[in-house]
Amino acid sequence: MSELELRQAIIDQCRAMNASGLNQGTSGNISVRHGGRMLITPSAIPYAGMTPEMIVSMPIEGDASKWEGPKKPSVEWPFHLDILRARPEIGAVVHTHSTFATILAIARKPIPACHYMIAAFGGHDVRVCDYARYGSKELSENVIKALEERSACLIANHGMIATGPSLDKAMWAAVELETIARQYYHSLLIGGPVILSEEEIAGVLQGFASYGLQEKRS
Numbered sequence: 742m743s744e745l746e747l748r749q750a751i752i753d754q755c756r757a758m759n760a761s762g763l764n765q766g767t768s769g770n771i772s773v774r775h776g777g778r779m780l781i782t783p784s785a786i787p788y789a790g791m792t793p794e795m796i797v798s799m800p801i802e803g804d805a806s807k808w809e810g811p812k813k814p815s816v817e818w819p820f821h822l823d824i825l826r827a828r829p830e831i832g833a834v835v836h837t838h839s840t841f842a843t844i845l846a847i848a849r850k851p852i853p854a855c856h857y858m859i860a861a862f863g864g865h866d867v868r869v870c871d872y873a874r875y876g877s878k879e880l881s882e883n884v885i886k887a888l889e890e891r892s893a894c895l896i897a898n899h900g901m902i903a904t905g906p907s908l909d910k911a912m913w914a915a916v917e918l919e920t921i922a923r924q925y926y927h928s929l930l931i932g933g934p935v936i937l938s939e940e941e942i943a944g945v946l947q948g949f950a951s952y953g954l955q956e957k958r959s
């Protein structure tokens with residue numbers, strides 16, 4: 742995909758996540774790795790009026806203040822950049838304040854193995870990272886920790902992050918995470934879920950590995 746196509750794909754996915762109800766307003770943001778640079782949505786621009794040249798380009802290594810574009814990057818750029826720096830296998834990061842993931846993040850409830858699809862995020866749970874102010878270095882550090890051996894996490898009193906090797910896969914993961922969050926929330930209302938064992942989740946991970954759903958991690 743050319744850089745222009747990638748910039749347009751970011752805008753298309755931003756519009757799709759608002760149309761589907763996954764995100765509201767301009768609170769969500771998306772970044773994609775392109776060579777040695779990160780392409781990221783600009784700050785506070787409604788998706789309807791966003792054009793490819795407004796997507797901000799930032800070096801992944803080196804001086805982040807050397808970003809390029811007519812608009813400032815999303816205020817959440819630090820954790821996008823730090824995830825791409827820390828995790829070379831990740832090609833795209835989707836961040837939203839989607840309702841059910843955020844409800845659990847507000848209650849600081851990690852998502853346990855209430856459904857076998859939890860394994861799509863790398864293990865038997867999806868953690869909630871500790872609270873820190875949006876856009877801060879401390880939040881970046883908390884997010885990186887919660888993402889250890891995982892491809893997604895909830896952010897305390899804030900929202901969620903889903904990642905993937907490509908933009909399409911990261912967006913798929915964001916939709917899947919919100920779905921499990923919604924299912925887990927509702928299961929709590931009818932007496933609570935039965936949690937799958939570590940062995941059962943290990944079996945699912947093996948199955949995913951052979952079908953290619955779970956990206957191999959080194």
Ligand SMILES: [Zn+2]
Pocket residue numbers: 768817836837838875899900
């Ligand atoms: Zn946010």
